[in-house]
Amino acid sequence: MSQIPLPTRTIAGPTGLLRLATAGSVDDGKSTLVGRLLHDSKNVLADQWDAVERVSRERGFTGADLALLTDGLRAEREQGITIDVAYRYFSTGTRNFVLADCPGHVQYTRNTVTGASTSDVIIVLIDVRTGVVEQTRRHLAVAALLRVPHVIVVVNKIDLVNHDRGRFAEVDAQVRQFCDGLGIHQVHTLPVSALNGDNVVEKSDNTSWYEGPSLLELLGTLEPAITDADAPFRFSVQYVLRPQSAAIDQAHVEYRGLAGRVESGTVRPGDEVVVLPSGRRTRIAGIDTATAELESAGAGQSVALRLADDLDVARGDVVAGAEEPPEAVREVDAMVCWLAEVPLRSRQRVLFKHGSRTVPAIVTDLHGRLELSTLEPETADAFDLNDIGRISIRLSQPVPVEDYGKSRSGGSFILIDPQSGGTLAAGMAKLEKNGSGVAVPKLTIEWEI
Amino acid sequence: MSTQRDQLDQLENEAIHIFREVVGELERPVVLFSGGKDSVVLLHLAAKAFWPGRIPFPVMHVDTGHNFPEVLEFRDRTVARLGLRLVVASVQDYIDDGRLAERADGTRNPLQTVPLLDGIVENRFDAVFGGARRDEEKARAKERVVSLRDEFGAWDPRNQRPELWNLYNPRHRPGEHVRVFPLSNWTELDIWRYIERENIELPSLYYAHEREVFQRSGMLLAVGPHSQPGEKDVIERRVVRYRTVGDMSCTGAVASQAASVAAVIAEVASTTITERGATRADDRISEAAMEDRKKEGYF
Structure with a gap:
């Protein structure tokens, strides 16, 4: 693992939930790759595997068709294609993964955008024989546009070119050139055979020239999307909690709190905040959950905020830190x-x-x-x-x-x-005038007209 | 351990966000509640989402009439404790007045769809929260968190709305409704770890107990009014527990000594068979059994 050139912040490696999206064209072997990842990392249970072997036999396959692990819909199995985004859960002991498997035909952008919008990592598949095709460009453009933090390109079917180092290098160069144009400056490329399992979970002897990690090893080192505790505080009001006679106890009849989620930054009691779009200012009187009153809340936390003043606040309003409030x-x-x-x-x-x-x-x-x-x-x-x-x-x-x-x-x-x-x-x-000098990573697709 | 805690917090925050978002946008939500572990966790999260108010919507139970008595008792006690209104859609009523016919195999899970859809229409529910998880089954893996149903209650897997960031879209035309799955990203193990962490009470049959059972299609079925052994079946007294609860005639027990939450977690973590594969006869009928039922409007 030591040779992986990645900025890891902790020595022990990151833990916790990592969200992945996969994207590829028809026949790039994406379902097979996902099936292989689940199977070789021992995340397939016996009855699921029995069903795959049984159906593969019925269809006349010589081995187990790994794509059957993920293609859940009748039409998908009949046509041998993936129709809709499927979500898979797997674990490696130190880390849990949610994988959004995004099919590559007809509604391809729609599916890829759906999967990528919540992902920390996007895995784009390429057939080593065809190299970068229009779908690849589209998937990488979506990754750049949605600013998915990590981009991995799996160059699949390496077995079909006899594990040829030269062909992999050509495809790798195509990928890097296109990614540069998109402003994706760190992209991981791997030679893989999903069918045979080369470099999926274990490093393969068939590609001894490849010095990087296997796909699963690589995934183990990536950090989730950074939720910056120092970013400006933002909170979306979803629901105003005013239980009155429907309170769970007498002490909360007069309770009034703003139920919502911290979208970014951190909030503490006493903080000065502004409510948007009204622009009214007040202070945070308290932060509640059903089980405790909190000393602070950070990005992603669902809480209820009590305000010091009785302002008119409704669903849809935003509570923001008073120092750097957004402009409505x-x-x-x-x-x-x-x-x-x-x-x-x-x-x-x-x-x-x-x-x-x-x-x-x-x-x-x-x-x-x-x-x-x-x-x-x-x-x-x-x-x-x-x-x-x-x-x-x-x-x-x-x-x-x-x-x-x-x-x-x-x-x-x-x-x-x-x-x-x-x-x-x-x-x-895309707001130019409100940018206030903050450097945004350049993206060619953010062109000026 | 901190990893698990972080992950449970993440899942809890996400589920609460989903509850608040849908209740904020729609008029007449309802939560499906069977007394099964997933629906118990769902109700626990709903209570957290709207604390210190009571859950601002009723619960609906689609009652097969083939219930485990301890689950019914648990259902009624939970609903009373939380001060909620219970709507029961009864399969038995439909069979009694001829609107539904008993199936040849006697199981009733597939019969739940019609009473469920009628219950939604009669009560004009526009959002139906359910405890389905994507890790349960392959068709469910394709499900959105907020999922549109047409006026026939049908799910069209080929034409689902894209679901972007955390911007859920529950809008729909009159007559349509949405199904909402706040536990989409939870696994069976997450559910059990959360039950342990939050000290959530479950019906007793989730834990190891002694029961009279007989073998059928490789499953251990309880001897009871809705599941009678045949002449050749051998009745034995075994220590068992249930991984899912449902129609008593087709929900099997597993041999288990796990009498506490911690023991169940250890068992689930080392299991080699999925919970539906182990204990649900109705999901074994065909490769696409769940998909077919979902398209008809099943949960």
Whole structure:
């Protein structure tokens, strides 16, 4: 493990839950890789394995078809393809993993964006024989756009080129060149045969020229997305707790607390805060959970905040640290991944959901679509399913949207169809004027028009 | 140990966030409660999410009529302790008045779908919280946290909404509803570790006890009013426990000496068979048994 060139912060290695997303084109062997990872790390139970062996025999396979471990839907097994994102849980003793297995056909961007939006690591599969293809570019662009902290490219089917070092080096160079253009400067590439298990859990003798870790070894060293305790405090109000006669006991009849989640930073009793969009200031009187009153709460914690003053606060409001509060805005510039069958056109009316607030909005401009082969913008009158592009949106009410490059939670939003309620797009806000000199890692896909 | 604690905190925070988000957006939520361990944990988390208020929605039990008596008793006691309203959708009623026919094999889990859907419509529930976990079964692994159901209660796995970041979208047209699964990312082991940490009471049959059982299709079935041994079946007294509770006629016990939460955790951590594979006859019918039932509107 010592040869792995990775910035590990702790000597013992990171622990806790790591969220992974896998992405690959049809026939890249992704389900086989996931099946192999689960099987070789001993996360498949006897009855699951019996079922795989039985069905493989019935289908006339000579060995067990590992893809059957993950392809859960009837149509998937019949057609030998993966249809929808599947979530898998596995453990290595020191670490637990949640894996979002994102299929690579038809609704590929939609699935990859879904999986990548909550992931710490994205694993992109490439067939070593074909190298980087359009789907690979799309998956890597999504990884860059969503700022997935770690990118791993598995160069699969290395057995089909006789474990050739030269061919791996060619594909590796293609990957690095494209990633550089996207602003992904640290990418891990591995030669793998998911079918035979080369470099999945154990290092393989077939690729003795490869000096890096196996996939599982590599995953064991990666840090989850950094939740910075010193980031500015943000809290989305989800629900106002005012139990009155429905209180669990007499002592809490008059209780009033703001139920929600700390999106970023840390909060302590006594902290000065501002409630947005009203802009009213107050102090934190207390932080409660059902079991204890807390001395502080950090990112990801679901708590209830008591405020020192009886302000008018409702679901959808944001409580922010008074030192660096976000600005509530009516105009938002953003990159979006269009995820609906019906195309997006200029002047379209949508609902805009950010944190716990949903407001009516109008898409005022389509600035252009990202052409993935060149990573250049091209003009477009409409965005179709799977398109990635830049738009402007006008909101009916001010919302404290932040730059996605500064804050994943403050800058992410979804667009919703007001009629059907369906989710139309994943959005990442881009705020130049509120940037206040903070360096955002350069991304070619954040082009200027 | 700190890893496990961090992970349970993470899962608890996520589940509470999901409860608050859906209750904040929709009008008439309900939580499914069977007395099974997952639904007990679900209710425990709902109580935490809305503390110091009572849980602001009723609970619904889709009652097969094939219950373990100790589970029914536990259900009623829990609902009373939390001060909740209980809605019972009864499979027995449907069989009595002819709306449903008893199946040839006598099991009733697949019959739950119609009373469940009717109960949702009659009470105009728009969000139905359930304790399903993605690690349970392959079709469930494809399920969203917030999952749309059309007016027939059907799940369309090929046309699910993308679920981005933690921005859940429970909006739907009139007549449709959403199923919500706050325990999506929990594993069986997480559930047990949480039960231990939070000192959560469960129906007694989850722990090792002596019971009269007989073997059927490799499972140990309890001798009771809904599961009668055949003439050739051999009745024995064994020390057993249940890994899931449900229809008594098709839910099997496992031989186990695990009489405490700690002993159960040790057992689950070293098991080689999934909980559904071990104890649910109805999931063994075909490769896609769960998918087919889910498409029809089953939980």
